[in-house]
Amino acid sequence: MKHTITAIVGNKVGVLARIVGLFSSRGFNIDSLNVGETDNPNLSRLTIVVNGDDAVLEQVRKQLGKVIDVLKVSDLTNQPYVERDLMLVKVNAPPGKRNEILEVVDIFRGKIVDVGQKEMIVELSGTEDKVAAMLKLLQPYGIKETARTGQIAMLRGTK
Amino acid sequence: MIEGRRTRKGCGYIYIFNFGTFAEVSKDFLNKMAKTGAQILIDTLINQGVEYVFGIPGGAVLPLFDTLYSSPIKFILTRHEQGAGHAADGFARATGKVGVCMVTSGPGATNLTTAIATAFMDSVPIVAITGQVKTNLIGNDAFQEADVMGITRSITKHSYLVNRLDDLPRIIHEAFYIASTGRCGPVVIDLPVDITMKCSDSAPPGAIDLPGYKPRYYGNPRQIKLAAEAINKSKRPVLYTGGGIILSGCSQELLELAEKANVPVTTTLMGLGGFPETNSLSLGMLGMHGTGYANHSVQESDLLIAVGARFDDRVTGKTDEFAPNAEIIHIDIDPASISKNVQVDIPVVGDAKNILIELVKHVRFEERKEWFDQINEWKEKYPLSYDNKGDDVKPQYVVEQIYEATNGNAIITTEVGQNQMWAAHYYTFTRPRTFISSGGLGTMGYGFPAAIGAQLGCPDKTVIDIAGDGSFQMNIQELATAVHYKLPVKVAILNNGYLGMVRQWQELFYNKRYSHTRLHDNPDFVKIAEAYGARGFLIDKKKDVRPVIEEALSIKGPVVMDFKVTAEENVFPMVPTGQAINRMIGGMA
Numbered sequence: 001m002k003h004t005i006t007a008i009v010g011n012k013v014g015v016l017a018r019i020v021g022l023f024s025s026r027g028f029n030i031d032s033l034n035v036g037e038t039d040n041p042n043l044s045r046l047t048i049v050v051n052g053d054d055a056v057l058e059q060v061r062k063q064l065g066k067v068i069d070v071l072k073v074s075d076l077t078n079q080p081y082v083e084r085d086l087m088l089v090k091v092n093a094p095p096g097k098r099n100e101i102l103e104v105v106d107i108f109r110g111k112i113v114d115v116g117q118k119e120m121i122v123e124l125s126g127t128e129d130k131v132a133a134m135l136k137l138l139q140p141y142g143i144k145e146t147a148r149t150g151q152i153a154m155l156r157g158t159k
Numbered sequence: 160m161i162e163g164r165r166t167r168k169g170c171g172y173i174y175i176f177n178f179g180t181f182a183e184v185s186k187d188f189l190n191k192m193a194k195t196g197a198q199i200l201i202d203t204l205i206n207q208g209v210e211y212v213f214g215i216p217g218g219a220v221l222p223l224f225d226t227l228y229s230s231p232i233k234f235i236l237t238r239h240e241q242g243a244g245h246a247a248d249g250f251a252r253a254t255g256k257v258g259v260c261m262v263t264s265g266p267g268a269t270n271l272t273t274a275i276a277t278a279f280m281d282s283v284p285i286v287a288i289t290g291q292v293k294t295n296l297i298g299n300d301a302f303q304e305a306d307v308m309g310i311t312r313s314i315t316k317h318s319y320l321v322n323r324l325d326d327l328p329r330i331i332h333e334a335f336y337i338a339s340t341g342r343c344g345p346v347v348i349d350l351p352v353d354i355t356m357k358c359s360d361s362a363p364p365g366a367i368d369l370p371g372y373k374p375r376y377y378g379n380p381r382q383i384k385l386a387a388e389a390i391n392k393s394k395r396p397v398l399y400t401g402g403g404i405i406l407s408g409c410s411q412e413l414l415e416l417a418e419k420a421n422v423p424v425t426t427t428l429m430g431l432g433g434f435p436e437t438n439s440l441s442l443g444m445l446g447m448h449g450t451g452y453a454n455h456s457v458q459e460s461d462l463l464i465a466v467g468a469r470f471d472d473r474v475t476g477k478t479d480e481f482a483p484n485a486e487i488i489h490i491d492i493d494p495a496s497i498s499k500n501v502q503v504d505i506p507v508v509g510d511a512k513n514i515l516i517e518l519v520k521h522v523r524f525e526e527r528k529e530w531f532d533q534i535n536e537w538k539e540k541y542p543l544s545y546d547n548k549g550d551d552v553k554p555q556y557v558v559e560q561i562y563e564a565t566n567g568n569a570i571i572t573t574e575v576g577q578n579q580m581w582a583a584h585y586y587t588f589t590r591p592r593t594f595i596s597s598g599g600l601g602t603m604g605y606g607f608p609a610a611i612g613a614q615l616g617c618p619d620k621t622v623i624d625i626a627g628d629g630s631f632q633m634n635i636q637e638l639a640t641a642v643h644y645k646l647p648v649k650v651a652i653l654n655n656g657y658l659g660m661v662r663q664w665q666e667l668f669y670n671k672r673y674s675h676t677r678l679h680d681n682p683d684f685v686k687i688a689e690a691y692g693a694r695g696f697l698i699d700k701k702k703d704v705r706p707v708i709e710e711a712l713s714i715k716g717p718v719v720m721d722f723k724v725t726a727e728e729n730v731f732p733m734v735p736t737g738q739a740i741n742r743m744i745g746g747m748a
């Protein structure tokens with residue numbers, strides 16, 4: 001089953017390699033991995049989305065907690081949480097098609113962040129489903145490039 | 160490649176060789192008050208109380224070795240880095256202190272990896288300092304470069320690459336702290352040569368800064384109460400104890416618990432010595448080569464109290480049939496050990512010693528007559544035994560004679576294979592830190608260098624490596640180390656002319672097809688011992704066994720005893736892999 005795991009880690013050499021190693025050594029493919037600084041510049045927050053056997057993932061979660069520079073680990077799966085994925089997509093946009101594309105982007109509450117001669121860059125954030133849905137609608141115009149942050153997530157409320 | 164000019168200037172030497180000329184740091188050298196990185200490292204080690212360092216020098220650690228040359232630290236030069244790592248490990252297991260080894264970059268570090276993995280699997284506190292190429296050459300395939308952080312990541316508790324001299328004292332203190340607290344384990348410090356040559360006059364004291372590392376030392380009182388209640392109402396309890404007893408130093412507390420609550424105790428291989436096998440509550444070892452009475456007791460128990468043990472597959476056999484009717488209490492310092500292989504009912508996370516101290520207060524004596532009657536019946540029906548009627552030298556007999564000749568007071572190290580299991584079965588262990596063996600990784604070649612480390616740590620003890628002819632040859636070169644430092648370690652080779660344990664499996668499960676397990680052209684071990692300057696004895700008659708052991712024990716230097724034992728003797732009882740542990744073969748069904 002799909003798990004969303006977040007971890008607060010110290011910004012130290014080798015932490016990320018150790019964390020990734022815990023998954024790869026067990027043959028798990030990480031679906032997405034996001035790392036970003038927290039409000040404390042010495043700490044980063046990681047969000048890992050991975051598919052796998054629940055019992056094995058529970059073991060991985062415990063092993064993650066043992067990594068010396070990991071301060072906190074939570075498996076958000078089965079808890080109420082907010083998730084977002086941010087995507088930049090460069091789509092073919094000859095002048096005649098621009099209005100159509102704008103409409104699609106509007107429906108998803110995306111933003112045009114750059115317009116060139118023949119293409120534009122669209123920014124969209126949302127759940128993975130929403131991002132995937134817009135991508136599908138943009139496909140017919142010809143997608144030149146995409147960049148995604150992968151999922152970031154946070155528990156709702158205080159806990 | 161590393162010969163070069165050496166000139167004295169300022170606070171230290173300047174080395175000019177192809178690792179670089181270090182002109183960029185020469186101005187620091189003029190500062191007379193400053194210390195080099197090497198000096199800071201050695202001073203910090205001394206500050207940590209380090210007495211011995213094991214290893215081999217090389218280009219990337221020349222500055223460190225130059226500083227060692229005039230330091231009070233006793234450096235033990237082994238003949239292979241694997242030997243250095245195992246010696247540091249043996250020292251740690253025998254003394255409870257952190258073992259330290261120091262090797263050069265590239266091949267020095269890769270040679271050390273087996274020893275690091277061995278220490279990791281058995282939770283042994285060692286700090287390994289590996290030289291590294293200059294900081295600005297890292298990643299360039301420089302001469303003798305290896306990605307030590309990458310190679311050792313999964314076999315260390317933690318690892319450091321030192322990027323700045325100012326971090327060095329902190330990193331060393333953290334390494335010792337991490338290695339020796341919580342669930343112990345090896346820590347690697349990868350140290351680029353330029354850092355050791357840089358000078359600093361303001362090296363910070365190096366306070367530990369580990370916000371993510373918080374081992375839990377005290378068990379949850381509610382869980383401890385639950386555990387005590389379960390023990391008090393159990394009719395057929397068994398204590399299943401592992402290496403954690405020894406690491407935590409709680410054999411006394413374990414004895415108190417067992418006697419106060421009246422519960423029989425079985426130990427894992429790693430737990431041998433944690434509970435006196437002379438005590439009537441002792442069931443000996445459990446698992447694949449466990450005693451019949453230990454395995455039957457575990458299988459029939461209604462409560463299993465695991466302390467500092469990790470439900471290894473060599474212990475549990477088929478996990479779904481392991482102790483099928485038992486409620487399980489698991490006391491362990493490592494939360495990741497809980498319910499890893501077997502579902503646990505009452506977990507208590509913390510240091511075993513603190514938890515047992517609390518637990519003892521809440522348990523009461525229960526007679527459990529039926530249970531002990533049953534256990535005694537098993538003890539009578541399935542004693543550990545071997546056929547000693549003939550004239551040939553039985554390996555089990557040799558171990559028994561070693562036990563008697565040393566009054567059970569020796570530190571026994573072992574190699575891996577049949578020799579290891581016979582040592583476990585036929586030497587009666589009564590004290591912690593007297594049985595030293597590679598359990599988790601099962602590293603052949605471990606026992607002899609580990610004996611060297613143990614002997615240095617415990618100079619007044621008799622240290623004996625119970626060896627196999629195959630394993631001993633994997634680190635036989637350390638004879639030179641034992642001779643050089645005049646260490647009175649004894650090696651008792653149970654020489655069966657085979658990679659015996661593998662041969663046993665081939666005999667039992669592969670139709671006696673002895674594929675590549677014959678060692679019929681073994682060297683003359685007596686001559687080898689003598690060539691190294693040690694003493695050697697060959698024993699091929701039963702009547703000579705005891706006298707030769709006595710003589711060897713009276714010799715002050717290293718001795719190799721080559722016991723020509725029954726070639727195709729097997730280790731019994733045995734549980735075939737993947738079976739429940741009461742499905743033993745070897746007269747134990």
Ligand SMILES: Cc1ncc(C[n+]2csc(CCOP(=O)(O)OP(=O)(O)O)c2C)c(N)n1
Binds near residue numbers: 601626
């Ligand atoms: C480094 C290493 N290589 C291979 C093995 C696999 N192995 C386990 S026991 C054994 C045979 C050991 O032979 P010996 O040292 O003569 O001991 P015996 O079983 O004969 O007492 C082997 C090859 C191992 N454990 N370690």
Ligand SMILES: [Mg+2]
Binds near residue numbers: 629
């Ligand atoms: Mg052998």
